[in-house]
Amino acid sequence: MKIEVLGCSGGVGQQEFTTCLKIGDQLLIDAGSGLGELTQEQMLAIEHVFLTHAHLDHICFLPLLLDNLFEQRKTPLQVYALPEVIEALQTHIFNWTIWPDFSCLPCQENPVLQFNPIEINQPISIGDALIMAIPARHVVPACGYVVEEKGSRFCFSGDTRLDEALINAYQQLGELDVLMLECAFPNRLSDIAHQSQHLTPTSLQTFISALDSPPKQLWITHLKPSVRDEVLSELMQLSLPASVHLLCSGDTFFLEHNRCSPKT
Numbered sequence: 001m002k003i004e005v006l007g008c009s010g011g012v013g014q015q016e017f018t019t020c021l022k023i024g025d026q027l028l029i030d031a032g033s034g035l036g037e038l039t040q041e042q043m044l045a046i047e048h049v050f051l052t053h054a055h056l057d058h059i060c061f062l063p064l065l066l067d068n069l070f071e072q073r074k075t076p077l078q079v080y081a082l083p084e085v086i087e088a089l090q091t092h093i094f095n096w097t098i099w100p101d102f103s104c105l106p107c108q109e110n111p112v113l114q115f116n117p118i119e120i121n122q123p124i125s126i127g128d129a130l131i132m133a134i135p136a137r138h139v140v141p142a143c144g145y146v147v148e149e150k151g152s153r154f155c156f157s158g159d160t161r162l163d164e165a166l167i168n169a170y171q172q173l174g175e176l177d178v179l180m181l182e183c184a185f186p187n188r189l190s191d192i193a194h195q196s197q198h199l200t201p202t203s204l205q206t207f208i209s210a211l212d213s214p215p216k217q218l219w220i221t222h223l224k225p226s227v228r229d230e231v232l233s234e235l236m237q238l239s240l241p242a243s244v245h246l247l248c249s250g251d252t253f254f255l256e257h258n259r260c261s262p263k264t
């Protein structure tokens with residue numbers, strides 16, 4: 001499984017792009033500003049976009065992607081999300097005020113965008129990969145995803161806080177090759193993290209320590225640029241039962257069962 005981290009920041013800035021992961025040539029998870037790093041040809045090759053939730057940092061480049069592809073696509077771009085997320089996008093983005101409703105353009109019969117409602121724990125087959133939504137706990141309806149391909153399993157938490165139900169859901173998954181977890185705020189801002197339903201280094205440690213089978217690798221994502229150094233120094237003081245990698249926008253990995261190597 002080839003995973004390209006087009007964006008993984010909790011904000012924007014020079015070389016900082018918001019969440020967008022490309023898996024293989026055809027599949028994206030989230031459509032944050034990292035999507036804008038693709039060439040036109042790469043954008044045209046995307047067939048499936050899975051969204052974790054409707055917050056702007058995770059969807060902001062989807063409307064622009066559709067506008068780019070409008071004339072060239074022969075079949076609709078398939079966008080998958082929880083029903084509440086689709087409703088939010090239809091009501092607040094593709095509403096002819098903020099952006100045209102591409103699910104009926106250029107014509108109702110063959111639009112450039114097709115929404116597909118998904119359910120938690122229902123796997124969807126995309127080529128050689130199986131992708132399944134898993135629970136997340138956020139201020140809006142949200143999910144994470146597990147992607148399984150040729151025996152290797154990659155999991156992305158999406159934006160989430162920690163609670164018992166979340167730990168129980170991850171216990172059901174068993175050992176993962178890679179778990180990509182957000183860690184938006186430092187411990188000092190745990191009140192804000194609680195209100196906005198994000199993780200801190202302390203809650204991340206609690207989460208990983210509670211798992212009977214911790215992941216082989218932990219990838220950390222979604223640090224807010226203004227507190228990045230503070231979060232980083234707190235993360236470095238943790239003792240975690242997994243090898244830890246702080247993701248950077250532009251990272252590329254090849255994941256095989258029991259092996260994950262960065263692209264050199």
Ligand SMILES: [Zn+2]
Nearest residue numbers: 053055138159
């Ligand atoms: Zn969010």
Ligand SMILES: [Zn+2]
Nearest residue numbers: 055057058159
């Ligand atoms: Zn976010």
